[in-house]
Amino acid sequence: MNNLEGFKLAPGFLERRAQEQLVEDLRALLKEAPFYTPVMPRSGKPFSVRMTNCGTLGWVSDRDGYRYQPTHPETGRPWPPIPQVLLAAWGELGGYSKPPEACLINFYASGTRMGLHQDRDEEDFAAPVVSLSLGDEAVFRIGGQSRKDPTRSLRLKSGDALVLGGEARLAFHGVDRIIAGTSTLLPKGGRINLTLRRVTKGE
DNA sequence: TAGTTGCG
C-alpha cells in the first residue's frame, strides 16, 4: 500500500549515552542559534513548533515563503556547524556522496504538531532526508507522494532515526502529536527532531 | 489555479 521504496526506520539508532552527548552539543549550539518561532507564508500564522538550524544553510519560513538561507533570521549570524555525530549519522544512513548542508532543528513542546507536508524546498531530491528523534515520543504520520494518498502512523522514540530516500523522499509526512512523559532525556520534556538535508546540487 | 509545515 504505502510501502514506499526508500523509507527506512532505524529504531534505537542512537543509544542513550550518544543521545545525552548530542543534547549537550545542542545546548551549546542553541546559545549561538536560539530557537525562534517561524510563521506561515502570507498568513503570518505562527508554527507551534520552534525552530533553528545548523549547517551552511538553514530552512526558514516567514511571510515571504519557505527558503534556505545561510543566516539565522533573528540574529543575522551564520548557522553553527553540524555536530560530528550528525555528520556520522548521515554517512551511515544516508548513503549519499555529498555531505548535508542543512540540519533543521525542531522543538516540539507537548501539544505542538506539524501538519502533513512534503520536503521540497531543496534542489537535490536525489539526496535522502535523514531525521533523528530525541526526547518524548512522537506520533508520526506518513503517506505517499500525493497529499490524498493513504497514510499510516508510527511512533518515533528517542534515538530513532528515519530515512526518507528514493520514492519516500517526496512522501507527505507530519507529526500528529507528542506524548508527554515518555522520555527522561530532556529535563523539561518535549521532543527535538533533527533533520539533515542536502540542499544544492553543487559541491 | 492549486495548494496549504495550519486549522478544526
Place this chain on the structure above:
DNA sequence: GGGC
C-alpha cells in the same frame, strides 16, 4: 485524522 479528513478535508478545506
